[in-house]
Amino acid sequence: MRAVEAYPFKPVSSRRRFLATTAAFSLTSIGIRAQLSARGDAALTKEQRDRMTPTEILDELKKGNERFRAGKPTPHDYRDQKRSSAAGQFPAVAFLGCIDSRAPAEIIFDTGIGDGFNARVAGNVVNDDLTGSLEFACAVAGAKVIVLFGHTACGAIKGAIDDVEMGNLTGLLARVKPAISATTYTGTKSSKNGAYVDAVARTNVLVGLDNMRRRSPILADLEKKKALLLVGGMYDLTSGVVEFIS
Numbered sequence: 289m290r291a292v293e294a295y296p297f298k299p300v301s302s303r304r305r306f307l308a309t310t311a312a313f314s315l316t317s318i319g320i321r322a323q324l325s326a327r328g329d330a331a332l333t334k335e336q337r338d339r340m341t342p343t344e345i346l347d348e349l350k351k352g353n354e355r356f357r358a359g360k361p362t363p364h365d366y367r368d369q370k371r372s373s374a375a376g377q378f379p380a381v382a383f384l385g386c387i388d389s390r391a392p393a394e395i396i397f398d399t400g401i402g403d404g405f406n407a408r409v410a411g412n413v414v415n416d417d418l419t420g421s422l423e424f425a426c427a428v429a430g431a432k433v434i435v436l437f438g439h440t441a442c443g444a445i446k447g448a449i450d451d452v453e454m455g456n457l458t459g460l461l462a463r464v465k466p467a468i469s470a471t472t473y474t475g476t477k478s479s480k481n482g483a484y485v486d487a488v489a490r491t492n493v494l495v496g497l498d499n500m501r502r503r504s505p506i507l508a509d510l511e512k513k514k515a516l517l518l519v520g521g522m523y524d525l526t527s528g529v530v531e532f533i534s
Contacts, residue, residue: 329363329364329365329368329369329400330368330369330372331369331372331373331377331378331400331401331402331403332378332379332380332402332403333378334376334378334430336378337378337379337380337430337432338378338430340380340432341432342432342433342514342515342516342517343517345380345381345432345433345517346433346517346519346532349381349397349399349433349435349530350530350532352397352398352399353396353397353398353528353529353530355398356395356396356397356398356528357527357528357529361395361398362398362400364400364401366400366401369400369401369402370401372402373401373402377402377429378402378429378430379402379403379404379405379425379429379430379431380403380404380431380432380433381399381403381404381405381431381432381433381434381435382404382405382406382407382422382425382426382431382433382434382435383397383404383405383406383407383434383435383437384407384408384409384412384414384418384422384434384435384436384437384496385406385407385408385412385435385436385437385438385439385523386408386409386410386411386412386437386438386439386442386444387408387409387410388410388439388442388443390439390525391437391439391523391525393406393408393435393437394406396523396528396530397435397530404431405421405422405425405429405431407421407422409460410443410444410457410460411438411442411444411445411448411460411461411463411464411492412436412437412438412492412493412496413444413460413463413464413492413496414436414463414496414499414500414503415463416503419500419503419504419507422434422500422504422507423504423506423507426506426507426510426516427506427507427510431516432515432516432517433516433517433518433519434500434507434516434517434518434519435519435520435521436493436496436497436500436518436519436520436521437493437520437521437522437523437530438489438490438492438493438520438521438522438523439489439522439523439524439525440482440485440486440489440522440523440524440525440526441482441485441486441525442485442486442489444460444461444464445464445467445479445485445488445489445492446479446485447461447464447479448461448462448464448465448467448468448488449468449477449478449479449484449485449488450479464488464492466495467488467489467491467492467494467495468488468491470491470495471484471487471488471490471491473487473488486522489522490522490533493520493521493522493533494520494533494534496520497518497519497520497534500518501518518534519532519533519534520532520533520534521533
Protein backbone atom coordinates (compact mmCIF):
# COMPACT_ATOMS: atom_id res chain seq x y z
CA MET A 289 0.00 0.00 0.00
CA ARG A 290 1.45 3.38 -1.02
CA ALA A 291 1.70 6.12 1.57
CA VAL A 292 -0.14 9.30 0.73
CA GLU A 293 -0.29 12.72 2.37
CA ALA A 294 -0.66 12.04 6.03
CA TYR A 295 -1.32 13.57 9.31
CA PRO A 296 -0.45 16.54 12.02
CA PHE A 297 1.04 16.84 17.13
CA LYS A 298 2.19 19.15 19.91
CA PRO A 299 5.32 19.60 22.13
CA VAL A 300 5.16 19.25 25.82
CA SER A 301 6.21 22.50 27.46
CA SER A 302 4.06 25.58 28.05
CA ARG A 303 2.57 26.92 24.80
CA ARG A 304 4.18 24.16 22.74
CA ARG A 305 2.47 21.37 20.83
CA PHE A 306 2.45 17.75 21.85
CA LEU A 307 4.67 15.40 19.89
CA ALA A 308 7.01 17.64 17.86
CA THR A 309 10.47 16.09 17.96
CA THR A 310 13.89 16.73 16.50
CA ALA A 311 16.62 14.12 16.36
CA ALA A 312 20.05 15.04 17.69
CA PHE A 313 22.58 12.81 16.01
CA SER A 314 26.05 12.22 17.40
CA LEU A 315 28.81 10.06 15.96
CA THR A 316 30.52 9.94 19.33
CA SER A 317 29.94 7.46 22.13
CA ILE A 318 26.94 9.55 23.25
CA GLY A 319 24.86 7.96 20.48
CA ILE A 320 21.58 9.06 18.93
CA ARG A 321 19.01 10.91 20.99
CA ALA A 322 15.66 12.52 20.20
CA GLN A 323 14.72 15.91 21.59
CA LEU A 324 11.54 17.90 21.60
CA SER A 325 11.54 21.21 19.74
CA ALA A 326 9.27 24.23 20.07
CA ARG A 327 7.11 25.19 17.12
CA GLY A 328 4.25 27.19 18.53
CA ASP A 329 0.73 25.86 18.34
CA ALA A 330 0.65 24.65 14.75
CA ALA A 331 -0.26 21.09 13.84
CA LEU A 332 2.39 18.42 13.43
CA THR A 333 4.19 18.40 10.09
CA LYS A 334 5.14 15.31 8.11
CA GLU A 335 8.82 15.94 8.73
CA GLN A 336 8.30 16.22 12.49
CA ARG A 337 6.10 13.13 12.63
CA ASP A 338 8.43 11.05 10.48
CA ARG A 339 11.39 11.98 12.67
CA MET A 340 9.87 10.26 15.69
CA THR A 341 10.12 6.56 16.49
CA PRO A 342 7.10 4.63 17.76
CA THR A 343 8.70 4.42 21.20
CA GLU A 344 9.24 8.19 21.34
CA ILE A 345 5.61 8.77 20.42
CA LEU A 346 4.45 6.43 23.18
CA ASP A 347 6.69 8.27 25.64
CA GLU A 348 5.01 11.56 24.69
CA LEU A 349 1.59 10.01 25.21
CA LYS A 350 2.66 8.98 28.70
CA LYS A 351 3.83 12.54 29.40
CA GLY A 352 0.55 13.88 28.08
CA ASN A 353 -1.40 11.66 30.46
CA GLU A 354 0.81 12.88 33.32
CA ARG A 355 0.00 16.50 32.43
CA PHE A 356 -3.71 15.67 32.31
CA ARG A 357 -3.60 14.03 35.74
CA ALA A 358 -1.66 16.94 37.19
CA GLY A 359 -4.18 19.43 35.84
CA LYS A 360 -1.46 21.11 33.77
CA PRO A 361 -2.42 20.42 30.13
CA THR A 362 -0.69 22.13 27.23
CA PRO A 363 -2.46 25.37 26.22
CA HIS A 364 -3.90 24.37 22.83
CA ASP A 365 -4.61 27.00 20.18
CA TYR A 366 -7.32 25.01 18.40
CA ARG A 367 -7.91 27.69 15.78
CA ASP A 368 -4.25 27.63 14.80
CA GLN A 369 -4.24 23.83 14.79
CA LYS A 370 -7.34 23.87 12.60
CA ARG A 371 -5.76 26.27 10.11
CA SER A 372 -2.38 24.55 9.96
CA SER A 373 -3.89 21.08 9.43
CA ALA A 374 -6.55 22.02 6.88
CA ALA A 375 -4.35 21.26 3.87
CA GLY A 376 -2.94 17.99 5.22
CA GLN A 377 -2.76 15.89 8.37
CA PHE A 378 0.13 13.87 9.77
CA PRO A 379 -1.00 12.19 13.01
CA ALA A 380 1.52 10.07 14.86
CA VAL A 381 -0.97 7.87 16.73
CA ALA A 382 -4.30 6.13 16.24
CA PHE A 383 -6.53 5.54 19.27
CA LEU A 384 -9.23 2.89 19.57
CA GLY A 385 -11.23 3.45 22.72
CA CYS A 386 -14.68 3.02 24.20
CA ILE A 387 -17.57 5.33 23.35
CA ASP A 388 -17.89 6.19 27.06
CA SER A 389 -18.20 9.95 27.51
CA ARG A 390 -15.67 9.92 30.35
CA ALA A 391 -12.77 8.58 28.28
CA PRO A 392 -11.96 11.08 25.47
CA ALA A 393 -8.51 10.16 24.16
CA GLU A 394 -7.55 13.68 23.03
CA ILE A 395 -8.06 15.03 26.53
CA ILE A 396 -6.64 12.23 28.69
CA PHE A 397 -3.48 12.13 26.53
CA ASP A 398 -3.37 15.94 26.16
CA THR A 399 -3.29 16.01 22.36
CA GLY A 400 -4.65 18.52 19.86
CA ILE A 401 -6.22 18.74 16.43
CA GLY A 402 -4.24 16.71 13.91
CA ASP A 403 -2.29 14.79 16.55
CA GLY A 404 -4.06 11.46 16.26
CA PHE A 405 -6.85 9.44 14.73
CA ASN A 406 -9.58 8.56 17.20
CA ALA A 407 -11.94 5.60 16.76
CA ARG A 408 -14.53 4.90 19.46
CA VAL A 409 -17.02 2.07 19.93
CA ALA A 410 -18.74 0.58 22.97
CA GLY A 411 -16.41 -1.84 24.70
CA ASN A 412 -13.53 -0.81 22.42
CA VAL A 413 -14.23 -3.95 20.41
CA VAL A 414 -12.29 -4.79 17.26
CA ASN A 415 -14.23 -5.48 14.07
CA ASP A 416 -13.44 -5.41 10.34
CA ASP A 417 -14.53 -1.80 9.81
CA LEU A 418 -12.43 -0.46 12.67
CA THR A 419 -9.48 -2.60 11.62
CA GLY A 420 -9.75 -1.21 8.09
CA SER A 421 -9.79 2.31 9.50
CA LEU A 422 -6.62 1.58 11.46
CA GLU A 423 -4.98 0.12 8.34
CA PHE A 424 -5.63 3.43 6.61
CA ALA A 425 -4.34 5.40 9.60
CA CYS A 426 -1.05 3.49 9.71
CA ALA A 427 -0.27 1.96 6.31
CA VAL A 428 -1.55 4.91 4.29
CA ALA A 429 -1.46 7.96 6.57
CA GLY A 430 1.70 7.06 8.46
CA ALA A 431 0.66 6.81 12.14
CA LYS A 432 3.26 4.82 14.06
CA VAL A 433 1.40 3.83 17.22
CA ILE A 434 -1.99 2.24 17.86
CA VAL A 435 -3.33 2.55 21.39
CA LEU A 436 -6.27 0.21 22.06
CA PHE A 437 -7.55 1.15 25.48
CA GLY A 438 -10.41 0.23 27.77
CA HIS A 439 -11.47 1.80 31.05
CA THR A 440 -12.70 0.98 34.52
CA ALA A 441 -16.41 0.55 35.28
CA CYS A 442 -17.17 -0.08 31.59
CA GLY A 443 -20.88 -0.37 30.87
CA ALA A 444 -20.32 -2.54 27.80
CA ILE A 445 -18.33 -5.02 29.86
CA LYS A 446 -21.10 -5.10 32.46
CA GLY A 447 -23.69 -5.65 29.74
CA ALA A 448 -21.72 -8.56 28.28
CA ILE A 449 -21.37 -10.14 31.73
CA ASP A 450 -25.14 -9.81 32.24
CA ASP A 451 -25.96 -11.21 28.77
CA VAL A 452 -27.85 -8.05 27.82
CA GLU A 453 -29.82 -8.35 24.58
CA MET A 454 -31.07 -5.22 22.85
CA GLY A 455 -31.19 -4.64 19.12
CA ASN A 456 -27.79 -4.29 17.47
CA LEU A 457 -26.12 -4.03 20.87
CA THR A 458 -26.57 -7.79 21.25
CA GLY A 459 -24.11 -8.52 18.45
CA LEU A 460 -21.64 -5.93 19.69
CA LEU A 461 -21.58 -7.34 23.22
CA ALA A 462 -21.04 -10.81 21.79
CA ARG A 463 -17.58 -9.59 20.76
CA VAL A 464 -16.78 -9.03 24.44
CA LYS A 465 -17.76 -12.57 25.51
CA PRO A 466 -14.36 -14.15 24.65
CA ALA A 467 -12.74 -11.82 27.19
CA ILE A 468 -15.14 -13.05 29.88
CA SER A 469 -14.22 -16.69 29.36
CA ALA A 470 -10.50 -15.80 29.11
CA THR A 471 -10.43 -13.90 32.42
CA THR A 472 -9.00 -15.72 35.40
CA TYR A 473 -10.69 -14.42 38.54
CA THR A 474 -11.22 -16.05 41.94
CA GLY A 475 -13.73 -13.61 43.43
CA THR A 476 -17.40 -13.02 42.69
CA LYS A 477 -18.00 -12.97 38.95
CA SER A 478 -20.72 -10.36 38.76
CA SER A 479 -21.29 -7.07 36.98
CA LYS A 480 -21.80 -5.60 40.46
CA ASN A 481 -18.22 -6.52 41.41
CA GLY A 482 -16.10 -3.63 40.13
CA ALA A 483 -12.85 -5.54 40.43
CA TYR A 484 -14.20 -8.34 38.26
CA VAL A 485 -15.58 -5.90 35.67
CA ASP A 486 -12.17 -4.22 35.44
CA ALA A 487 -10.40 -7.59 35.16
CA VAL A 488 -12.59 -8.51 32.19
CA ALA A 489 -12.03 -5.07 30.65
CA ARG A 490 -8.29 -5.59 30.90
CA THR A 491 -8.54 -9.01 29.25
CA ASN A 492 -10.78 -7.49 26.59
CA VAL A 493 -7.96 -5.10 25.62
CA LEU A 494 -5.49 -7.97 25.24
CA VAL A 495 -8.00 -10.03 23.26
CA GLY A 496 -8.60 -6.98 21.05
CA LEU A 497 -4.90 -6.61 20.27
CA ASP A 498 -4.71 -10.29 19.30
CA ASN A 499 -7.80 -9.90 17.12
CA MET A 500 -6.29 -6.86 15.43
CA ARG A 501 -3.13 -8.73 14.52
CA ARG A 502 -5.14 -11.72 13.31
CA ARG A 503 -7.58 -9.67 11.25
CA SER A 504 -4.92 -7.50 9.65
CA PRO A 505 -1.76 -8.94 8.08
CA ILE A 506 -1.03 -5.33 7.10
CA LEU A 507 -0.82 -4.11 10.69
CA ALA A 508 0.92 -7.30 11.83
CA ASP A 509 3.58 -6.82 9.16
CA LEU A 510 4.16 -3.18 10.12
CA GLU A 511 4.55 -4.28 13.73
CA LYS A 512 6.97 -7.04 12.74
CA LYS A 513 9.08 -4.47 10.86
CA LYS A 514 9.01 -2.22 13.98
CA ALA A 515 7.38 0.54 11.93
CA LEU A 516 4.30 0.30 14.14
CA LEU A 517 3.80 -0.18 17.87
CA LEU A 518 0.55 -1.84 19.00
CA VAL A 519 -0.09 -1.24 22.67
CA GLY A 520 -2.99 -1.72 25.05
CA GLY A 521 -4.09 0.50 27.89
CA MET A 522 -6.50 0.70 30.81
CA TYR A 523 -7.83 4.10 31.83
CA ASP A 524 -8.87 4.60 35.44
CA LEU A 525 -11.91 6.88 35.57
CA THR A 526 -11.15 7.92 39.14
CA SER A 527 -7.40 8.58 39.08
CA GLY A 528 -7.03 9.55 35.41
CA VAL A 529 -4.10 7.14 35.07
CA VAL A 530 -3.61 5.22 31.82
CA GLU A 531 -1.81 1.96 32.52
CA PHE A 532 -0.17 0.63 29.38
CA ILE A 533 -0.33 -3.14 28.89
CA SER A 534 0.55 -5.54 26.10
